Amino acid sequence: MAENFFLDNKDLRFHLRNVDLEEVVRFRERDFRDALDFPDAPESFADALDSYEQVLKMLGELCGEFIAPRARSVDLEGAKLENGKVSYAKATVENLDVLKKAELLGVTLPRKYGGLNMPSTLYSMMMEMVSRADASLQNLVGLQDIGETIYRFGTEEQRMNYLPRFASGEVDGAMVLTEPEAGSDLQSVQLKATQDPKTGQWYLNGMKRFITNGCASVHLVLARSEEGTKDGRGLSMFVCEKTPGLKVRRIEEKLGIHGSPTCELQYVNVPAELVGSRRRGLTRYVMSLMNGARIAISAQAIGIAEAAYREALEYAGAREQFGKTIDNFPAVYEMLVRSKVNIVAARTLLYETTKYVDLRDNYEHWVDHGEPETVTAEVKERSKFYSKVAAVLTPLSKACSTELANKVAYDGLQVHGGTGYMKDFNAERYARDARITNIYEGTTQLQHIAAIGGVTQRVLDPLMDEISHLPFQGKLRRLASAVDMGRERLKHAAAYVLSRDDSEYQLLMATRLCNIETAIFSGYLLLRDAFADESRTPLAERYIREALPVVEQDCAVVMSGDYSIIDNKKDILDM
Numbered sequence: 001m002a003e004n005f006f007l008d009n010k011d012l013r014f015h016l017r018n019v020d021l022e023e024v025v026r027f028r029e030r031d032f033r034d035a036l037d038f039p040d041a042p043e044s045f046a047d048a049l050d051s052y053e054q055v056l057k058m059l060g061e062l063c064g065e066f067i068a069p070r071a072r073s074v075d076l077e078g079a080k081l082e083n084g085k086v087s088y089a090k091a092t093v094e095n096l097d098v099l100k101k102a103e104l105l106g107v108t109l110p111r112k113y114g115g116l117n118m119p120s121t122l123y124s125m126m127m128e129m130v131s132r133a134d135a136s137l138q139n140l141v142g143l144q145d146i147g148e149t150i151y152r153f154g155t156e157e158q159r160m161n162y163l164p165r166f167a168s169g170e171v172d173g174a175m176v177l178t179e180p181e182a183g184s185d186l187q188s189v190q191l192k193a194t195q196d197p198k199t200g201q202w203y204l205n206g207m208k209r210f211i212t213n214g215c216a217s218v219h220l221v222l223a224r225s226e227e228g229t230k231d232g233r234g235l236s237m238f239v240c241e242k243t244p245g246l247k248v249r250r251i252e253e254k255l256g257i258h259g260s261p262t263c264e265l266q267y268v269n270v271p272a273e274l275v276g277s278r279r280r281g282l283t284r285y286v287m288s289l290m291n292g293a294r295i296a297i298s299a300q301a302i303g304i305a306e307a308a309y310r311e312a313l314e315y316a317g318a319r320e321q322f323g324k325t326i327d328n329f330p331a332v333y334e335m336l337v338r339s340k341v342n343i344v345a346a347r348t349l350l351y352e353t354t355k356y357v358d359l360r361d362n363y364e365h366w367v368d369h370g371e372p373e374t375v376t377a378e379v380k381e382r383s384k385f386y387s388k389v390a391a392v393l394t395p396l397s398k399a400c401s402t403e404l405a406n407k408v409a410y411d412g413l414q415v416h417g418g419t420g421y422m423k424d425f426n427a428e429r430y431a432r433d434a435r436i437t438n439i440y441e442g443t444t445q446l447q448h449i450a451a452i453g454g455v456t457q458r459v460l461d462p463l464m465d466e467i468s469h470l471p472f473q474g475k476l477r478r479l480a481s482a483v484d485m486g487r488e489r490l491k492h493a494a495a496y497v498l499s500r501d502d503s504e505y506q507l508l509m510a511t512r513l514c515n516i517e518t519a520i521f522s523g524y525l526l527l528r529d530a531f532a533d534e535s536r537t538p539l540a541e542r543y544i545r546e547a548l549p550v551v552e553q554d555c556a557v558v559m560s561g562d563y564s565i566i567d568n569k570k571d572i573l574d575m
């Protein structure tokens with residue numbers, strides 16, 4: 001049977017049918033009035049779901065049959081820089097061509113610009129499958145987020161200029177933020193944008209580094225437009241096309257994702273256009289761009305984890321030691337079960353996150369562009385609420401999925417024993433590819449800094465309350481009560497940290513509190529999923545039984561008020 005990364009993934013299929021997207025789709029399709037103007041637009045929610053399923057099936061087959069079998073050659077060949085020109089591995093070129101011909105690029109863009117008007121949730125499912133096949137390809141395809149940013153913040157002229165070309169695959173993109181002295185701290189960006197006072201034309205001058213696909217034809221660049229400023233308020237966002245003044249100086253030799261070139265760039269008088277308003281480059285547009293990219297990386301991480309887990313499972317079922325296959329040994333099957341359960345948990349968290357991202361986008365659009373009489377106080381209130389929820393869930397999901405991918409890939413290699421360390425299997429590639437996911441688009445530490453405010457302010461409590469009040473029975477009720485108790489501990493721990501009124505202690509406890517929040521919320525989501533489909537009860541049970549003792553232990557550490565690491569760090573490090 002043909003390999004199909006959608007049809008063979010029961011969990012992904014469950015989410016397609018169970019993430020409640022009706023409101024999201026209805027809004028995006030203008031109450032299905034888009035169908036009057038575009039023959040391919042759905043006429044109802046059921047129709048939309050069917051067409052999403054068709055797209056996922058088609059991509060699932062391409063991923064299983066075409067892209068995945070080429071991933072090893074992409075990894076070995078990698079991208080190259082010769083005479084100032086970057087070339088992809090041969091199979092990467094073929095993969096991109098296949099996706100382009102299948103019209104699977106720019107899918108979230110409105111139909112008017114050549115897209116399929118798909119919600120972020122569907123796009124994330126697509127990114128997950130592409131990454132399972134070849135993580136480095138996802139980096140190139142995922143740069144579609146650039147088109148989304150131009151759509152949201154650009155002028156209509158810019159939209160018409162760029163978006164149809166993104167959707168057709170005529171142009172590709174790069175997201176150009178990082179500089180040698182500006183990594184996590186993007187407020188320090190120095191690349192200069194200057195405006196010719198006579199013509200009004202902007203020009204870019206300076207260096208950027210670590211830019212994925214920096215060889216792309218369209219760049220979205222964060223630059224300092226306000227001379228004399230030092231912080232984020234002096235930065236603006238620009239779009240520019242490849243010109244002779246834009247040079248790729250080198251590409252990095254790196255641990256993984258070899259198919260995706262990571263470039264050092266030099267801009268010399270490169271003409272550019274301002275996107276949106278001056279000074280809002282970092283505070284508004286990059287935050288929006290990065291949040292979209294964080295979701296894509298969360299999906300990338302789950303895709304890698306899925307691939308690593310499946311390979312380990314297959315190997316463990318075939319490899320014999322001591323007269324039986326190694327999947328009979330508790331130490332081995334525990335690794336496999338833990339991997340599976342944690343992937344399922346990270347996936348339900350991801351698609352809950354994308355649902356709220358979709359709702360936030362809809363409501364923000366409504367508030368900004370809706371008929372004034374329809375923008376009621378309730379609409380504004382909901383817009384604010386969804387925005388707060390998405391702002392907490394996005395970094396939590398990114399941190400959770402990417403740390404998980406590393407763990408699953410690590411355990412997957414371990415299941416292979418010495419063979420896993422060799423190039424004979426993909427296990428070592430998955431471990432190398434996973435390693436970047438918790439670094440780019442903001443390291444895990446930075447995700448926790450982004451999420452901690454929402455965790456201590458208990459932004460997700462209304463969502464948890466709703467699940468907690470479902471009419472669970474029997475085992476699910478008992479598990480839900482246990483999660484409720486874990487949440488009470490978390491609330492005390494969060495209140496305790498706030499009561500210390502000490503920012504260093506709060507930052508020190510941020511990772512633990514975010515991990516506890518993720519465990520509790522994911523526990524609730526798995527219970528809700530098991531309520532919808534009883535066969536998922538063992539997944540929920542296993543996750544909760546493993547997570548709650550850790551929650552208890554971490555809450556105890558948070559509430560200990562132990563300052564010994566803060567007080568003694570210098571003595572310890574100097575010893």
Ligand SMILES: Cc1cc2nc3c(=O)[nH]c(=O)nc-3n(C[C@H](O)[C@H](O)[C@H](O)COP(=O)(O)OP(=O)(O)OC[C@H]3O[C@@H](n4cnc5c(N)ncnc54)[C@H](O)[C@@H]3O)c2cc1C
Binds near residue numbers: 209211212442
């Ligand atoms: C393969 C690859 C592809 C990339 N692609 C792109 C791209 O397409 N576009 C782009 O603009 N950038 C890209 N980047 C850059 C990437 O986003 C940065 O590397 C990343 O954000 C971290 O920045 P940094 O490397 O400067 O590390 P640093 O910021 O120097 O961080 C070093 C360490 O300090 C920690 N740290 C820093 N500040 C804090 C803090 N306040 N609190 C707690 N811990 C902190 C970090 O967590 C990390 O552990 C890419 C990087 C790589 C490696």
